[in-house]
Amino acid sequence: YYNSNTVIYVNGRFVKAEETKTDLYGQSLHYGFAAFEGIRAYKTHNATRIFKIKEHYDRLQRSCELVNIPFIWDKNELIKQTYRLLELNNLKDAYIRPLVYCEPNMTLIAPQKASIMICAWEWGAYLGSKQLKVCVSPFQRPNPKSTFVEAKISGHYVNSILATTDAKSKGFDEALLLDMNENVAEAPGANIFIEKNGKLYTPSLGNILAGITRNTVIELCHVLDIEIIEKNISVAELKKADSAFFCGTATEIIGIHTIDDVVFKQKWNDSIGATIQRAYKNLVLEKVNYEVII
Ligand code: PMP
CATH class of the missing domain: 3.20.10.10 (D-amino Acid Aminotransferase, subunit A, domain 2)
Known part of the structure; x- marks a missing residue:
């Protein structure tokens, strides 16, 4: 999914995927308490276009709100940064994975604060093309x-x-x-x-x-x-x-x-x-x- 050049988006900044780390005390890791999206970009004859990107970020926000994960991000900004992520990684046909995850917290109480990361990689049809x-x-x-x-x-x-x-x-x-x-x-x-x-x-x-x-x-x-x-x-x-x-x-x-x-x-x-x-x-x-x- 990534190599030494891959860049991902984390809380407003682009960082090398290899240099990121996750906290082993994270609530998301222990309890699966996180929300995510799966989005696709296509290389069209016009340019690379992310299909229904607004709908995906709307659903991400709704997923978070339903389970009380704070969603504080401007969705237009996320859309802009997602296009930038593709450019930085030189991706045209790509699968994009935003994840909203929660910080260290071993209780069963929804957190006050969450983080967002967005990564992307080249991915063919998930289940192939054969029936x-x-x-x-x-x-x-x-x-x-x-x-x-x-x-x-x-x-x-x-x-x-x-x-x-x-x-x-x-x-x-x-x-x-x-x-x-x-x-x-x-x-x-x-x-x-x-x-x-x-x-x-x-x-x-x-x-x-x-x-x-x-x-x-x-x-x-x-x-x-x-x-x-x-x-x-x-x-x-x-x-x-x-x-x-x-x-x-x-x-x-x-x-x-x-x-x-x-x-x-x-x-x-x-x-x-x-x-x-x-x-x-x-x-x-x-x-x-x-x-x-x-
Ligand atoms: N059902 C489940 C359980 C899924 O994980 C997905 C993939 N997100 C879908 C349906 C299809 O959803 P979408 O068309 O929004 O990708």
Whole structure:
């Protein structure tokens, strides 16, 4: 992720990644009490553009506020410094990771003060480009009555790591987690859409992370005149779907080949997901300016 030349942003200053240190008494390290974002920059024909950067910093602020981590930064300044970070590291296509973390504190009380760091590195599509073999995970997503599931909090990702590790150990590419009602929720780091009879369906908000890519897909459906319905989806409905895909900032749009032992009948290239995948690429690369329509 970094080398001796890499520069990262920490609390208003650019510093060499190799020279930074973290406090081993930090509340974030011990309890997973931190908030983060995953953002992507694309080299477009215009310039390097960070896709939906404002939405990502808005969600970072909201994640912090939900769990009482102080968020004191000017988001326009963070946006400016994120572009500067890419320049300093000579990155064009990049993944950007801001993290708001808490200082030494061994109590279970939210801190008065937090720090922010932003790092970036070159990263291809997180789950590759081949359609995925997916299993229904034995791990459920966190219960919304136990935490704020709409907040992107570091500690929530213990659940994600458990699910992905379990799926890989069984020979699958990725896991699909259910919610506490046994409805389809999301992947460890991506949202899901299914196609049935020419319409798209995706789980309603409430028990999942409100993905920025999920939102983009919904906007693209409106532009492309594809009917999109948000509702609870059972595992039986999922397995009877014509096709399905995951979406996320790191994942982008990726087709699902199988769920457990069920192969989707629709060929990926003929699916709505493939159309969305092309539209998403065009959008992030600014080949088509859907933004004027959305
Ligand atoms: N769900 C989870 C659990 C995630 O970690 C992510 C990645 N942030 C997503 C969904 C997709 O969110 P986004 O499209 O905002 O990257």
